[in-house]
Amino acid sequence: xxxxxxxxxxxxxxxxxxxxxxxxxxxxxxxxxxxxxxxxxxxxxxxxxxxxxxxxxxxxxxxxxxxxxxxxxxxxxxxxxxxxxxxxxxxxxxxxxxxxxxxxxxxxxxxxxxxxxxxxxxxxxxxxxxxxxxxxxxxxxxxxxxxxxxxxxxxxxxxxxxxxxxxxxxxxxxxxxxxxxxxxxxxxxxxxxxxxxxxxxxxxxxxxxxxxxxxxxxxxxxxxxxxxxxxxxxxxxxxxxxxxxxxxxxxxxxxxxxxxxxxxxxxxxxxxxxxxxxxxxxxxxxxxxxxxxxxxxxxxxxxxxxxxxxxxxxxxxxxxxxxxxxxxxxxxxxxxxxxxxxxxxxxxxxxxxxxxxxxxxxxxx
Numbered sequence: 001x002x003x004x005x006x007x008x009x010x011x012x013x014x015x016x017x018x019x020x021x022x023x024x025x026x027x028x029x030x031x032x033x034x035x036x037x038x039x040x041x042x043x044x045x046x047x048x049x050x051x052x053x054x055x056x057x058x059x060x061x062x063x064x065x066x067x068x069x070x071x072x073x074x075x076x077x078x079x080x081x082x083x084x085x086x087x088x089x090x091x092x093x094x095x096x097x098x099x100x101x102x103x104x105x106x107x108x109x110x111x112x113x114x115x116x117x118x119x120x121x122x123x124x125x126x127x128x129x130x131x132x133x134x135x136x137x138x139x140x141x142x143x144x145x146x147x148x149x150x151x152x153x154x155x156x157x158x159x160x161x162x163x164x165x166x167x168x169x170x171x172x173x174x175x176x177x178x179x180x181x182x183x184x185x186x187x188x189x190x191x192x193x194x195x196x197x198x199x200x201x202x203x204x205x206x207x208x209x210x211x212x213x214x215x216x217x218x219x220x221x222x223x224x225x226x227x228x229x230x231x232x233x234x235x236x237x238x239x240x241x242x243x244x245x246x247x248x249x250x251x252x253x254x255x256x257x258x259x260x261x262x263x264x265x266x267x268x269x270x271x272x273x274x275x276x277x278x279x280x281x282x283x284x285x286x287x288x289x290x291x292x293x294x295x296x297x298x299x300x301x302x303x304x305x306x307x308x309x310x311x312x313x314x315x316x317x318x319x320x321x322x323x324x325x326x327x328x329x330x331x332x333x334x335x336x337x338x339x340x341x342x343x344x345x346x347x348x349x350x351x352x353x354x355x356x357x358x359x360x361x362x363x364x365x
Contacts, residue, residue: 010065013054017072020047024076027301030272031264038264044296045083045329048073082295083330085315100214101343101363102189105136106288106334108224108355111145111181112152124152127352128160134359138211139186140222140288143353144170146180161186169194171207183289185209185222192217197277199270202226206274210283216364218340219281223274223289225299226266228259267292271299278303284337286362290355294329295319303335308342310334310360315345321356332358341365 019040026041040047051069058066073080112124124145131139139161147153161168169191170184182205185191189211197206206223278285287307293299295309311319311330321332332355336342345360 006063006065009054009057010068013051013065013068016047016050016054017068019043020051020069020072021075023047023296024079027296027298030298031268035261035264035268038298039260041296041298042294042329044079044294048080048083079296081312082300082309082319084318085312101361102137102213103134103359103361104138104140104220104286104288104334105131105134105357105359106140106142106222106290106332107131107357108142108290108332108353109145110143110353110355113353114145114152126350128157130348130350130352130357132160136359137188138220138286139166139184140220141184141186142222142224142290144182144184146170167191169207169209171196171205183207183222183224185220187211187220189213197221197274199273202266202270204266204270206270206277206289208277208281217283219283219285221274221278221285221287221289223287223291225270225290225292226263227292228263263292267299271302275302275305278307284339285335286337286340287335288333288358290332292331294331300333306338307335308338308340310336310342310345310358310362311347313342313345314360315347319347321347321358323351323354323356332356334358334360336362339365 022037023040023044026037029037031038051073054069055066055073058064058069107127109124109127112127114124145152146157149155165188166186167188167190168184168186170180171182185207187209191209192212193210195208197208199205204224204226206221206225208222209220211218211220274287278287285307287303291297291299291303311333319330321330332347334342334345340362341364343361343363345358347356347358349356
């Protein structure tokens with residue numbers, strides 16, 4: 001009986017190891033070619049845990065089958081460090097080696113929570129107060145919101161982000177009455193040039209700002225890529241899902257699958273456009289924003305190519321930045337050219353939005 005059970009478990013182990021290996025492959029395959037493989041990249045943390053569990057199981061029973069999952073994990077060890085970083089205290093808090101370092105903040109502020117009546121109505125101003133306390137030199141806001149006058153007007157916001165300290169560029173992708181919705185980049189350094197990386201048929205956006213920092217020019221990209229756009233009914237379905245076949249479950253699965261497919265297809269298009277634009281940049285770059293995708297994804301792999309990840313350079317712990325139920329992973333990033341170096345990466349666990357902010361200090365090497 002034990003031998004039979006061992007054979008069954010090993011076959012399951014083979015499937016788990018194969019899926020883990022395919023999750024590595026998923027980062028190189030555009031969802032426009034075959035979108036379902038992207039789901040394996042999204043599932044990487046769970047596949048990793050399953051394979052770790054198999055290693056423990058086989059070792060406890062002194063079985064040599066542990067080598068299968070061990071080898072599968074070892075082949076993709078670099079992906080592990082995209083999820084979790086272990087820096088010794090004297091390395092994770094290392095200080096910039098020049099006085100020319102500057103602090104960067106990227107934060108999806110969820111429209112300052114203006115439509116989330118169930119949350120603290122002061123969350124929006126708590127976000128501004130947090131930004132004021134951090135006093136970053138460069139700010140990249142996603143899901144930014146302003147009104148023409150009154151609460152959250154530019155005049156009100158600039159009481160905390162004064163114009164004599166921040167030059168700013170804003171791209172508004174939607175208007176509703178007196179309200180503006182979009183992304184915004186604020187800089188204490190002069191913006192010598194600015195522009196938009198255009199997407200088609202979407203409310204998402206990418207802007208860039210060329211900043212004069214001392215004697216150098218650095219291009220800062222601020223991105224908000226395609227989200228899955230789950231509705232409340234989708235989250236309710238996930239919460240109440242039972243593993244049984246019925247028409248409700250079938251329709252719920254179809255709706256979620258369709259939304260995932262549309263998101264992956266649109267995000268892949270946006271990713272290719274951004275990556276091509278970055279490649280042509282005449283200046284070193286800093287790439288910030290909400291990618292709406294995990295570190296084991298085509299989006300991250302394509303944009304991250306030939307860049308450093310601030311979390312991997314100087315972060316510590318599990319790098320989740322999204323508070324929502326799905327996916328609760330790292331989907332907000334600060335990337336930068338290899339001619340720059342990052343220090344003191346942090347993601348303060350502030351429950352003021354459905355994202356945590358990400359902060360780091362950057363300097364020239």
